[in-house]
Amino acid sequence: MAHDENAGALAAERAMKATSSGRGDSAVVTPRMNHFTKQAVDAALKGYDFVIDHTWDGQPVAHEPFSIHLQWHFERVPGKPHKRVIRCIIEGPLFDDPEPPDDLPGICPGLWEYEVVELFFANRRDQYVEIEVGPHGHWLVYLHDGVRKAFNKGEELELNVQNTFEGNTWRCTVEIPLAYFPSAVRTFNAYAIHGSGSERHYEALYPVTDGTHTEPDFHRLEYFQNIDMKRIVPEGYNDVAFSDLFYGDLWQGKH
Known part of the structure; x- marks a missing residue:
């Protein structure tokens, strides 16, 4: 079980880093959320x-x-x-x-x-x-x-x-x-x-x-x-204000 838990934590870290590689949807790389990865991410975000x-x-x-x-x-x-x-x-x-x-x-x-x-x-x-x-x-x-x-x-x-x-x-x-x-x-x-x-x-x-x-x-x-x-949020998302395709960057010029 210890091996599985470590693997889950690593999967969560890789998934969260992938999702936070860009600030907008056009730049974000979203990982394929299979059942194993989703469980790992959910466990990391308490x-x-x-x-x-x-x-x-x-x-x-x-x-x-x-x-x-x-x-x-x-x-x-x-x-x-x-x-x-x-x-x-x-x-x-x-x-x-x-x-x-x-x-x-x-x-x-x-x-x-x-x-x-x-x-x-x-x-x-x-x-x-x-x-x-x-x-x-x-x-x-x-x-x-x-x-x-x-x-x-x-x-x-x-x-x-x-x-x-x-x-x-x-x-x-x-x-x-x-x-x-x-x-x-x-x-x-x-x-x-x-x-x-x-x-x-x-x-x-x-x-x-x-x-x-x-x-x-x-x-x-x-x-x-x-x-x-x-x-609460995946690693990297809280570093800068998030810009997406619907809202844009609401905090533009105020960072």
């Missing part, structure tokens, strides 16, 4: 699991906490660019407070004012992607080159979002295209927001205060904590 069990200032939440699972997903799509995404599965309570946005499901400006879960992935140059998803089919994506310096309008970046419900539990599966991420992502934080007025609740994976702040601010990058992207 993914991540997180639990949002504290408020923004470090107090324990008073309900079943939100869980987040991050996992690499690659899919060949006939007649279209290959799908390279980080698949995120979010599960937690459905509060239905406040009332959902009036907008039809899809991109929703100002989604942070409603019931929402937010994911932030940042590098050491204060570049980060902000992903927001709500239980009623709404989403929002901002790309920041500097703290709160979004260089897109949040109205043009699509997400594949699927929401299901079981009783009062909300389960959201969202696929985040690799092209949305800045190069060299190193830190991460995630948030859950719900409630209205004085009962508005702000929850954080990693609290965003050292005790000196009186209001939440989810763009305080200094409180983010490290994330090892090698557990």
